[in-house]
Amino acid sequence: MKTYLITGASGFIGSHLAEKLLKEGNRVICVDNFNDYYSLEIKISNVIES
Numbered sequence: 001m002k003t004y005l006i007t008g009a010s011g012f013i014g015s016h017l018a019e020k021l022l023k024e025g026n027r028v029i030c031v032d033n034f035n036d037y038y039s040l041e042i043k044i045s046n047v048i049e050s
Helices: 012-023 040-049
Strands: 003-007 027-031
Touching (some): 003 012, 012 027, 012 040
Parallel strands (some): 003 027
16 A cells, blocks of 8 residues: 545546545545536545545
């Protein structure tokens, strides 16, 4: 098991990367500032799914 740090983890790419790494059995640390570039609800949903 490896540990990964993902910045921008609530965005589209970051959330999908986190999901893939978790499914492979890795430890993932997610960081995001939740700016309002796009819907906050979408970002929260992306993080919860991971």
